Amino acid sequence: MVNKAAIGGFSAILLVAAVIGVVAVTTRSGSHGASGDNLTSTSKSISALCGPAVYKDLCEQTLSSINETSTVGDIVRAAVHVIVGEVQYANQTAHELHKEAKGPIDNDGFEFCNELLVDAGEQLAAILSIADDGHRLDDFIAWLSMVLSYRTNCLASVESQDLNARLTTALQNTTELTDNAIGIISAIGSFAKELNLDLNITLDGATTTASRRLLSHENYPSWIPAADRKLLAAHSSISFHARPNAVVAKDGSGQFTTINAALKAMPKTYRGRYVIYVKAGLYKEKVIVTKDKPNLLIYGDGPRKTIVTGRLNYAEGVGTYLTSTFSVLAPGFIARSMGFMNTAGPQGHQAVALRLGADAAVLYNCRIDGFQDSFYPQSGRHFVRNCVISGTIDFIFGVSAVVIQNSLIIVRRPMDHQFNTVTAHGRDNSNEKNGIVIQNCRIVPDRNLFPDRFKIPSYLGRPWKRYSTTVVMESLLGDLIRPEGWHEWDGGYALNTLYYAEYNNRGPGANTGKSQLEGLSCDQ
Structure with missing residues (x-):
């Protein structure tokens, strides 16, 4: 039986060193005659953490400063800090493009963009302020997803094709770095599971110590505090x-x-x-x-x-x-x-x-x-x-x-x-x-x-x-x-x-046998 690590905070773990061990064990078990000397390196752990990333070269560049003594907080800060400057640049660009907007819809759209990009900066600051709290990985992923949602809502509000295209370009680095950051933090949670650490980390609304499950009709998402659940469950006058x-x-x-x-x-x-x-x-x-x-x-x-x-x-x-x-x-x-x-x-x-x-x-x-x-x-x-x-x-x-x-x-x-x-x-x-x-x-x-x-x-x-x-x-x-x-x-x-x-739907509209969308995942 493997002993689980009993520690006060996830940030105490030297994660990169731990990931190197996971990579080494995984590679040795799946290869013939692999050299252990080539496996125990920081570059291997960075590659592992960047596994879920879409923009892998950019991800490895982002994590280039981490080493074998890096903690979870160090990695989260490295992944998130680089986004801050890009959001500021995008906000400045949006202000400049706003001057060229014509008509009330695009004016409203740029006002919305400026509001959302400020919100994005605040979400990033919130993550950086508690980056050492490894129990908040689920929140970090949710807040980074909100940063991407701000980008999507912003662009959807600007109708001018020219202005929209220029704003899209200004937001490209923000988009790629944020998408990568979500992948990196997801990888941290995955390695925590693989290392069998009893940290009660939540990911996607479920703890990593248990398999993911569907929400029952009477349950609440994990992010709703217990006091609020009791408040909502009360059937008498609130x-x-x-x-x-x-x-x-x-x-x-x-x-x-x-x-x-x-x-x-x-x-x-x-x-x-x-x-x-x-x-x-x-x-x-x-x-x-x-x-x-x-x-x-x-x-x-x-x-x-x-x-x-x-x-x-x-x-x-x-x-x-x-x-x-x-x-x-x-x-x-x-x-x-x-x-x-x-x-x-x-x-x-x-x-x-x-x-x-x-x-x-x-x-x-x-x-x-x-x-x-x-x-x-x-x-x-x-x-x-x-x-x-x-x-x-x-x-x-x-x-x-x-x-x-x-x-x-x-x-x-x-x-x-x-x-x-x-x-x-x-x-x-x-x-x-x-x-x-x-x-x-x-x-x-x-x-x-x-x-x-x-x-x-x-x-x-x-x-x-x-x-x-x-x-x-x-x-x-x-x-x-x-x-x-x-x-x-x-x-x-x-x-x-x-x-x-x-x-598992029911009723006359529940038949899935006639879906006409190719590539559609439709499970009954």
């Missing part, structure tokens, strides 16, 4: 479990009459969860939970009683991200028993009801109602349970890791000659760790679509970006879902790189 710091009521019976006023009054520093209770009412306001308001819990009297509504839309010259009725830019957000709505209608084209632009958001017993692009889990990790989401085209879209569980997904009637797609995921890099998972849900037509549900095509999704990743599992699919299941984005685009899967 007011008994979360005493509000502020009460919002349109009739004047609370401390504030608008949600924005309550947010403005929130203390700049607050320990624990800050709780806002919003009494029943229709709140016509554009709400942004800014990044300086983390760990906010907002709850209402029910998703049909407490509703935040707006109608900003792309057709009227507003950039997609700015159309959102309710935006979350602070981590650790929870919403319960709330409704979020965009009433622009199908003629408004892109019109977001709820945008999640920060890590670790949870929605419980909420409604998200709109048409095209109604729910925008932009980036980060999110969990949605017991909710209702409605829309038409790409109405669950973004570049995040989001699990939608035990929920009702309602497909609405689009404009004439349009078709419906439930999802449009935007993963654009091979090492990026995100995707959309729909589990134990019902996908059904609304009453206005029902009479024409066989005339107006409805699909589970289409690939917004090259590595679009979407899984629909253990769900009831209504007969409105076309037999082929999924739709192309643009001809053969992404058909050989996407990952779409259907697992």
Whole structure:
């Protein structure tokens, strides 16, 4: 029996030396007469750590400073520090290109890019500040994936082909270095498993000491703290479990009459969860939970009683991200028993009801109602349970890791000659760790679509970006879902790189025998 290393922190390990040992043992067992002298070298360990990297030469150059005494923190810092300067360069370039932008959409797009590139710098700084904490590998990978998602969302918001191409070039080094960094940190976790280290490191939501498993209908992702799980699991009135710091009521019976006023009054520093209770009412306001308001819990009297509504839309010259009725830019957000709505209608084209632009958001017993692009889990990790989401085209879209569980997904009637797609995921890099998972849900037509549900095509999704990743599992699919299941984005685009899967679904729309997408991974 191998003794497991009992240490206080992963950073105490001289990882490169340990990896050399793994490489040596692996190579000797798989070759004849290999020279041990050629194996015990730092270059071998760097090659091993760069194994998952797409841009291997660049990866080995990035890790050239490490040696046999390097710790996990040293390797993480080496992989991440080089990205910081590239993000700053890309942000400076975006500022310069913004001066050439013409029209409101591209102006909005560059404003979004500048915001996202600042966010990218902050995510990198957060990793560097705790790089020695090897128990946070899962967080590091998630935050680096967010950096890549910022790049994808930024470029998607700039419509000018010339400006977009120049911005893409400016972001190329950021993209390659970040993709490599995810691969390097993934390799660290893999070697920890191979070395049999009892470190309770989490990767992709599961501990390395156990095999990866599917999330059950009653479980929560590992990143949700135990206290929050108890809060979410409570079936009685949430007011008994979360005493509000502020009460919002349109009739004047609370401390504030608008949600924005309550947010403005929130203390700049607050320990624990800050709780806002919003009494029943229709709140016509554009709400942004800014990044300086983390760990906010907002709850209402029910998703049909407490509703935040707006109608900003792309057709009227507003950039997609700015159309959102309710935006979350602070981590650790929870919403319960709330409704979020965009009433622009199908003629408004892109019109977001709820945008999640920060890590670790949870929605419980909420409604998200709109048409095209109604729910925008932009980036980060999110969990949605017991909710209702409605829309038409790409109405669950973004570049995040989001699990939608035990929920009702309602497909609405689009404009004439349009078709419906439930999802449009935007993963654009091979090492990026995100995707959309729909589990134990019902996908059904609304009453206005029902009479024409066989005339107006409805699909589970289409690939917004090259590595679009979407899984629909253990769900009831209504007969409105076309037999082929999924739709192309643009001809053969992404058909050989996407990952779409259907697992153990039921209902008349669950048959996977007629998929027409070549290269599609579709498991039943």
